[in-house]
Amino acid sequence: MANYKMIIQYDGTRYKGWQRQKTTDQTIQGKIEAILSRQYGRTIEIDGSGRTDAGVHAHGQVANFRLPDACCAGKTPEELCEELRQIFVQYLPEDIAVTEVRVASERFHSRLNVVKKTYVYRIWNADYPNVFERKYMLHDNRPMDVEAMRQAAQYLLGKHDFAAFCGNAKMKKSTVRTIHEIDIRRIGEEIRFTYTGNGFLQNMIRILTGTLVDVGCSVYPPERVVEILASKVRAEAGPTMPAQGLTLWEVIY
Template sequence: MANYKIYIQYDGTRYKGWQRQRTTDQTIQGKIEAILTRRYGRTIEIDGSGRTDAGVHARGQVANFRIPEALCDGKAPEDVCDELLALFAEYLPEDIAVTEVRVASERFHSRLNVVKKTYVYRIWNAAYPNVFERKYMLHDTRHMDVEAMRQAAEYLLGKHDFAAFCGNAKMKKSTVRTIHEISIEEIGGEIRFTYTGNGFLQNMIRIVTGTLVDVGTGVYPPEHVAEILESKVRAEAGPTMPAQGLTLWEVVY
């Protein structure tokens, strides 16, 4: 049974997130699985590198799945890759694309083998809206002190318990994560937050960004972020920023 690895891009605007749901067919995982199941006449389940929430986008999502050789009409796995790429191009909606299909090692798992992930959160910080990219960034007209936000971000680097930045109040697993890098850039009228870490909790990027924006808009000073981190209390951190500004940028194995 060959193991296949796929790279996926999607505009998450009209979807209910990555993970399949019983109550809707408007999920990324559900759309891809439906095509595979229809092609091979049996349920083919895929595993993603992580679950993006409703409205969140992806430039570099990764998933894997297995197909029994008996269903492949005698084709070599490399030929199946070409067939799958063409299949996805034909049947996926225009806001989802599989950009590459590879044969993976037998032991490869798209979630368990992740070394690090990078997410980007984009804010359009101007008096007027960005007409052409309005679906992919948050429009916020408030003045933001970028240098103060950079100072605050320093407190979040390294290995910490990020319970205060977790959107799941009933989280039973460890909330310890490692953030390797946070960069905050000004690109024209855009403020771009880039986060790289070994993994992120539910809504973590959006909450961290909301906290940094609170610093940037003068709600509290940069050093207060250390106190929020130490508190491990979600209510102490900033707001959960809207999903539209967030994109899963890259997954590294």
């Protein structure tokens, strides 16, 4: 039973998130599993590197799944990779693409083996909307001090308890995470936030961005981030930014 690794891109605009749900077929995981299960005549489940919320996009989501030997019909795993690529091209909707399929090691697990993840949040910071990329960035025309946001971001680097930046009020597991890098830069009219860490809590990137934007808009000074971290209280942090600006960019193993 070979183990297959996929890299997946999707426009999350019309989907209810990554994770399959019993009440809807509008999830990324659900769409891919339905195609595989129908093609091979049995239930096939895939494991993703993590969940993305409704409306969030992915440039490099990773998932893995196993195909029973009975599905192989004498084909080698490499031949099945090509077959799978063709199946996805033919049957996936145009806003989901599997960009790579390859045989993975027996022990590879897309979630358990993650070392780092990179997310990007994009803001169109102009008086007029971006007509062509409006689904992939938030339009906010307020003046923003990028340097102040960079100063605030420095306080978030390293290993911390990010409870104040978690959108799940009933979180029972550890809220300690490590952020390796936060890059904030202006690219023309766009302000782009890039986060790399060992993992992120529910809504964490969107809350971090909301907090940094508050700093950039002079709601409070950069040093306020230290107090927010220490409080471990969600209400102390900034707003949860809308989903459309967020993209899971890369998963590193």
